Amino acid sequence: MPELPEVETVMRGIAPALLGRRILRATARRPDLRWPLPPRFGERLQGRVVSALSRRSKYILAQLDDGATWVLHLGMSGRIALSARDPAAPSALVGAFALPAPAAGADPDAALGPHDHVVVETDHARLIYTDARRFGAMDLVAPGALATHKWFARLGPEPLSADFDADFLAARLAGRGAPIKALLLDQRLVAGLGNIYVCESLWRARVAPTRPGGAVSRREAAALTRAIRRVLTEAIEAGGSSLRDHRQVDGDLGYFQHRFAVYGRAGDPCRRSRCRGVVTRIAQSGRSSFFCPGCQR
DNA sequence: CTGCACGCCTGCCCGC
């Protein structure tokens, strides 16, 4: 259930297995994830070389040598596992986190589970996309068509880019009546934040999730942009260090959650020094918000 | 346009 930092971590984690590698075989084991996979998905990936990897919002973008872009979204439960195709291959080819290679001679597909929906083999590695809830998605986008693609056309700026600054946020919040929590979750305002990092950023900026967007001051908007940047950057750093210690690049929140200040901590004391508040859980438009009423106003 | 409720899917955890 990845948000921006987990997707960034997964993207970096699969880079050794994909970047500059040729796809020998790609198999969709069902016709759809959240939406139908593109027609002839496997055939269109086969033979391509991945020439670049990047992330936009919560999407991973794999640039192919025919100009198309393979787009992956992990939804809520998507994960990617890697293994070496050849048991004798140096681990650097797939990354130190890879699962053990299947035994020589064994049918690697025999070990696949019911939620292993897409398998991609490069010249060195085998990549398995698993998604129990199937809220994830993949597409193949024609050269030049990304900007107008339905998933990207209306996305707001990247929160770690220079475009996302106090001026921008203050302007977008002005006149809005919806709670700041809901506005920061709106991918059209800023792209890549999810429930966890919105809660964490609001705590860091000392702004209550219930505050109407239009009632966020210019000074608070500035604090929020700094808080968002810092929370995301720290989470990406934690994810990066986790890649050296774990055997899967699944973006599991286990890598990050011990650092949360409020998310999932209802009833626990606020971690801000000299704040005597207790972390509280409320529901906002059907989703949980965690915050400290003592220091978030 | 804005704000919000709901559905999509499965797994897990909790209380009874």
Place this chain on the structure above:
DNA sequence: TGCGGGCAGGCGTGCA
């Protein structure tokens, strides 16, 4: 132990 209810990190649709 078994079972029902509520919960989960995303996103698109549809309604007022």
